[in-house]
Amino acid sequence: MPSLKDLLAQRAALEAQIAETQASERANAVAKVKSLMEDYGLTLADLAVKAGARKTTxxxxxxxxxxxxxxxTWSGRGLQPKWLKAAIAGGATLDQFKI
Structure with a gap:
């Protein structure tokens, strides 16, 4: 059974490998994207427009x-707010608060 010191050393080594692999894969992805952009004549503005088109307001x-x-105020959607629940519990009607 490995000691705690050994396990911590293994974890440190694995974390270093993970960081290296992430950096390497990220660099490869950036290079691939740059290559595709050059091949198709794309600019950052082209990418931003397409990404922005998916956003919903x-x-x-x-x-x-x-x-x-x-x-x-309350829109009538979702749960009733506390102020409205308290008023109705006190004898008021919903119609009394209608705008």
Whole structure:
């Protein structure tokens, strides 16, 4: 059974090998990408446009309910906020908060 000192030395050696391999594979990938860019006449701007085209924007939903006392709002989607739950528990109706 190897000692703790031996195992720690093995781990250090493995971590060094991992770092070397990562650096080597990254360099190879960069070289491959550069070669493809040259072959097809691509620029960084070409890559940025294509990457940006996949991004989606998050749209906001208009508020449907408002707490007149604090100005807090709720869109009607998801869980009811605490202020609305407390008001309904106190006897208010949802329609009273409708915008």
């Amino acid at each position: 998050k749209s906001s939903v208009a508020a449907k309910y408002r707490n007149q006392a604090t100005g807090e």
